[in-house]
Amino acid sequence: MFGLEPHVLLLLLVCLLAACAFEFVNGFHDTANAVATVIYTNTLRPWVAVIWSAFWNFIGVFSGGIAVAMGIVYLLPVESLVDQNIYHGIAMVGALILAAIIWNVGTWYYGIPASSSHALIGSILGVGIAFSLLPGSEGAAVNWGKAGETGLALLVGPLFGFTLTIMLMYMLKRFVRNKAIFKEPHKRKPPPLWIRLTLVTTCTLVSFFHGSNDGQKGVGLIMLILIGIVPTYFAIDHSLNPLDMRESLQKVELVINKVNPDELNAENRQNLVAVKQQTATLDSIFAGKTNVAQLPQAERFRIRKAILLTYSKAKKIVGSETVSLSTADRNTYEAGISNMRTFTDYAPWWVLLMVSLSLGLGTMIGWQRIVTTIGERIGKEHLTYAQGASSELVAAAMIGSSTWLGLPSSTTQVLSSAIAGSMVANRGVKNLNPNMIRNIALAWVLTLPVTMFLAGGLFLLFRAMIG
Secondary structure, eight states, X not given: OTTOOHHHHHHHHHHHHHHHHHHHHHHHHHTHHHHHHHHHTTSSOHHHHHXXXXXXXXHHHHHSOSHHHHHHHTTSOHHHHOOSXXXXXXXXXXXXXXXXXXXXXXXXXXXXXXXXXXXXHHHHHHHHXXXXXXXXXXXXXXXXXXXXXXXXXXXXXXXXXXXXXXHHHHHHHHXXXXXXXXXXXXXXXXXXXXXXXXXXXXXXXXXXXXXXXXXXXXXXXXXXXXXXXOHHHHSSOTTSOGGGGHHHHHHHHHHHTTOOGGGSOHXXXXXXXXXXXXXXXXXXXXXXXXXXXXXXXXXXXXXXXXHHHHHHHHXXXXXXXXXXXXXXXXXXXXXXXXXXXXXXXXXXXXXXXXXXXXXXXXXXXXXXXXXXXXXXXXXXSOOOHHHHHHHHHHHHHHHHHHHHTTOOOOHHHXXXXXXXXXXXXXXXXXXXXXXXXXXXXXXXXXXXXXXXXXXHXXXXXXXXXXX
16 A cells, blocks of 8 residues: 555554544543533533534534645645655654643643643644754754744634633623523533523534634644655645646746846845746646656655745745736736645545544543533632633634634633633632633643653654664
């Protein structure tokens, strides 16, 4: 299979199983946030809640697209993904998966709602930085532009979650006359029907959007594994004919050839040379080919690399205000490069299925610890119906917006911040549990540096063992 030796194929399967294990852990670590309110308020029985949440996570993975997944893939530049030694690729993916799982399981064990998203991203960054420390490594080891965009999204989410929940709680208190929604849950008695329907709806929304966002991170992780270890098979989408790209390539070349080098600064003049080199590479690969069978497997990664480098370099040129291109030319470029990116930005259906099943199964296990933290330990009072509903509604909106924008979001951070906001809305900052808030904040602060250090250390260790 894939032209790999049996022992290498076995290692690939182990890496894929490890990625599924990460999503499984993500299920019982992060998705517990989605069922916390419906379980804690006796709206649904635990087994019903987790099965319901698992189902909507499953649906969310298939409905969320792949924009977030590709954001995860592109945290590591294409030059860092492939090495002549296939074992180096295995060392890379093994280190980042193992580091993320260790941190996730550790924080889950102590009932601390830490971010699986931060754990995965920190691990990827750690491997990238460690890669740059190796003798002979070339090029940027981390796509810091994409990393900054991702970090900003993960930072802004909790702040908005906290603020919007306070505002929503204020509106509920002002306009909802039925005060039953502001009471603490009865230990055995379910809430009124309209409250139950509200809480089930918010649980469903959080579960669906969690699958559409966090599930994509698992898809991105598996694509990192496949591209890093078997680039000739997974560098570009096998369901598409690469020769169909030639028309789009001609559109890009047409616009690039109109660019006047005298209008560019020094950096963009270099970018222009690089773009023309990459488009020439694609032209040489496609020259004389009339069907896909004539295209060697070994050329697939060269095609991927040329497309991505063309995109990253040409984007800076076309986006420059000093370049005198017409609106029609810019639209022609966008249409061409967007079509070319469809060959690189993809995920096979079976990858989506693997992730959705792993996430769904994980949701059914291990939710108790996080549910207790969400319901009783963030604030000094037990969670009310209004607090649970408003927190989950805000969390669902924030996660859904992030998915729509193609940005990663931390369900744990957003919901925990929203719960904290609902507690503040009730009785002010003094209503927060300082010990638990400190533990959660500490976990948030430590997740990135710890996982970066752990993943980087494991990567260098594995590379030293391989030689």
